Amino acid sequence: MKVSMKVNGAERSGDVEPRVLLVDFLRTNLAQTGTHIGCDTSSCGACTVLLDGEPVKSCTLLAVQVDGRSITTVEGLANGATLSPIQAGFHEEHGLQCGFCTPGMMLVGTALLERNPEPTEDEIRWAISGNICRCTGYMNIVKAIQHAAKAQAAAQAKVPEAVVVAGGE
Amino acid sequence: MSTATHMHGRIGESIKRKEDARFLRGKGNYLDDFVLSNMLQMAILRSPHAHARIKSIDTSAAGSMPGVIAVVTGELMAQHKLAWMPTLSGDTQAVLATDKVRFQGQEVAAVIAETKYQAEDARDAIIVDYEVLPAVTSPDGAKSAGAPLIRDEKEGQKDNHIYHWESGNQATTQAAFAKAHKVVRLHTFYPRCHPAPLETCGCIADVNSATGKATIYMTSQAPHAIRTVFALVTGLPEQQIRIISPDIGGGFGNKVPVYPGYVVATAASLLIGRPVKWVEDRNENLISTGFARDYHMTGDLAVDEKGKMLALRVHLDSDNGAFFADAQPSKFKAGLFHIVTGSYDIPTAHVTADGYYTNKAPGGVAYRCSFRVTEASYLIERLVTNAAIELGLDQAEFRKQNFIKPEQFPYTSATGWVYDSGDYPKAMDVALEKLGYAELLNDVERRRKQGEVTGIGIASFTEVVGAGHGADFDILGLRMFDSAELRVHPTGKALLRMGTKSQGQGHETTFAQIVTEELGIPAADIAVEEGDTDTAPYGLGTYASRSTPVAGAATAMVSRKLRDKARKIASHLLEAAEEDLEWEVGRFYVKGSPDRSKTIQEIAFAAYTNLPEGMEAGLEGVHYYDPPNMTYPFGTYAVVVDIDKGTGQVKVRRMVAVDDCGVRINPMIVEGQIHGGLTEGFGIAFMELITFDSDGNCIGSNFMDYLLPTAWETPRFEMGETVTPSPHHPLGAKGVGESATVGSPAAYVNAVIDALSPYGITNIDMPVGPDKVWAALRSKGVTE
Secondary structure (H helix, E strand, O other): OEEEEEEOOEEEEEEOOOOOEHHHHHHHHOOOOOOOOOOOOOOOOOOEEEEOOEEEEOOOOEHHHHOOOEEEOHHHOOEOOEOOHHHHHHHHOOOOOOOOOHHHHHHHHHHHHHHOOOOOHHHHHHHOOOOOOOOOOOHHHHHHHHHHHHHHHHHHHOOOHHHHHHHHO | OOOOOOOOOOOOOOOOOOOHHHHHOOOOOEHHHOOOOOOEEEEEEEOOOOOEEEEEEEOHHHHOOOOEEEEEEHHHHHHOOOOEEEOOOOOEEEOOOOOEEOOOOOEEEEEEEOOHHHHHHHHOOOEEEEEEOOOOOOHHHHHOOOOOOOOOOOOOOOOOEEEEEEEEOHHHHHHHHHOOOEEEEEEEEEEEEOOOOOOOOEEEEEEOOOOOOEEEEEOOOOHHHHHHHHHHHHOOOHHHEEEEOOEOOOOOOOOOOOOHHHHHHHHHHHHHOOOEEEEOOHHHHHHHOOOEEEEEEEEEEEEOOOOOEEEEEEEEEEEOOOOOOOOOOOOOOOOOHHHOOOOEOOOEEEEEEEEEOOOOOOOOEOOOOOOOHHHHHHHHHHHHHHHHHHHOOOHHHHHHHHEOOHHHOOEEOOOOOEEOOOOHHHHHHHHHHHHOHHHHHHHHHHHHHOOOEEEEEEEEEEOOEOOOOOOOOEEOOEEOOEEEEEEEOOOOOEEEEEOOOOOOOOHHHHHHHHHHHHHOOOHHHEEEEEOEOOOOOOOOOOOOOOHHHHHHHHHHHHHHHHHHHHHHHHHHHHOOOHHHEEEEOOEEEEOOEEEEEEEHHHHHHHHHHOOOOOOOOOEEEEEEEOOOOOEOOEEEEEEEEEEOOOOOOEEEEEEEEEEEOEOOOOHHHHHHHHHHHHHHHHHHHHOOOOEEOOOOOEEOOOOOOOOOOOOOOOOOEEEEEOOOOOOOOOOOEOOOOOHHHHHHHHHHHHHHHHHHHHHOOOOOOOOOOHHHHHHHHHHOOOOO
């Protein structure tokens, strides 16, 4: 079956069996190997990607189910050489060790801050509770997302007044 | 007198990790990310039965399915003398079953096909006719009269017993027990659990049909040892084998052994002439690869009327599964379990252990632990808390009273360990102060009066890590040294290669910092490489918290070798005698004339351009470090729990962790290691379980049944530290990767038992789930 989708902003398409999982399509057909496979039962979240901005587990979706929709993977987080606030937060707060869960964690964190720019610790912990990390014990992942929230808030605060006026009035 | 500016990345500085850059961008290179030209995929057919005779295997339908290149059975492997392989404990293990299957999940056949989906389709079309046999699922079952003989293929094997092992002194221990005021007994089962790294195990075997060279990408914590084992198993010359261990998505001991899939994929690549990839799925990982624990332990602690510990007697039955494939030094059949006297000055001890075959997966690995130290630590710390409760003593005071005292180090334990250094009361005091212990005891009493079920658990663990020395510690005879090779380039940048293999521990940062400290090259200028046996010096790998104690020491030593040569070159450049030069990090200067100096970068350039007459060019070296002793990290963990009487739910209100791992090289990374270990310890204490029904069906074979802690359940940790350097390590470091998994399970469970002690409940085996707690409370009439 023909399938096409937007992946990190670029139109991508392929010809796959209907049974091919989204994660396999991303990893095998598109060679986007930042999305990982950890459990096959949608328990661990290593395969998390954003589907139209919402976190989904790509081991539990068929590639054909997302035909015509938009996917963000870890490869789409940075802007060129510049890390996104979430990526910078994970680096600054030592939010990763082996790195295998990290793409999924960062995508969930990204989606959370999109919806809720100032989450509480409990809100962060609840948001990432579908993603398992075996290395960090989560404390530094929570701090990493808090770090990103603060960085985003600071960046927002720095928007020049003229721009706000021009956009608002 | 110093004119040097701040050197970035010295020991003690929490610099950010160098390895993060690729992981943050999804550009890590994990095994399954590699795609080789013309690569095939392999899927393994596994036994649905725990114990069955294979009557026939029909591969005809599978062999003719789309994309299938080959179907491999045990019979084919036997033709190449590869149906069986040696284990790390000197036993044999079936690669693909020929006669019987001996555990559910055992490898029976493999399909090699163009795609993963095709390989799995064909695997499901293989027809195996089994004659099901009765299954043995525990040591008690294994030794019972009339138990089926699991290893009937082994000559001379008449029953299911594997080994008997002893340590300590039976006579003096018996004598001490005879005089004891009181003997406290704890029988506890440390259940089977699994390291479950988020990345499963796998390999890509690429045997070049022209040259015969076998390049095998493998999720291995010990690539060099694996290369040697492969040479011995396959008969390939060792220089024709190259193991590449790429980025590893967590190991925790699971990636130490050799698994049958590695051997089959390599044989298949050899026979077919194309690369073959095999990556197990989560179910395969949990049911067939290295499990942990499964120790049935009975401990007796003898004390006198003043609460002084007199003697310890322990027996354990080990459930080893169908093949004795424990990954541990060959001298020690029960691992390093005889560290079981722990942090206490117990004059005499006697430890006995028996291992048994059962119809369960083989491969007892140390899940974030140094060869069964965690079982030992759990037993003694649970026993000490139970003894305190039974004697009516405060569990902190009772521990302090019996601690090995700081002035007793180096301390020789009753089972022969020579503890290098320690200050146990200090770590305990830091923990109690953080906890606000005195006030907390009052608070517990207040709450209990109001009907609440609450308690405090303490564990003061001592580990033994950093194997070897090589005379006593080996893997299949290979001495447990480790290595570092350092090359300083003409521009003063460096390449450090080691025999270890990071799985998330941050070696690229930590080991660069050691070179920074010793040689003054900034950490940012040092590339660290591990895992490729064609380029890295030989080493025994990363497990048992041995990388910093052994390869870290090797890194310091090789740096010092290069510094000695640098001094000679500086002497030549500065036209001053060597003994007139002073070293400060990053440069040599002439005593009394600090302006007359040469930086390490200038010296490195001279090593290739302007050498003293007769000196060998270059600034490179290698060091193989065989440690004189193990290191003994320790600490005190304290936990406060609240238990819901109605549901049996345990909530960890507080977790205080005070660790002493000697000198901390990168404190940020050290804390990260402890966080992770405390979380895995929490999982083991409350959630993680691999168990079996009476037919030997594995329960806990996927992440819906094998429960791992998420951010929601995991407690917030309160951290503390003391620093007691190791006297024999060149940097005073001890290793820290596993302390928290070793020490914390007992602290968590002790808190539960303390909470339940007013009702006369003295033990609940892990995992301490709400069902067990509720049943215990109900049995005492506390809840309906």
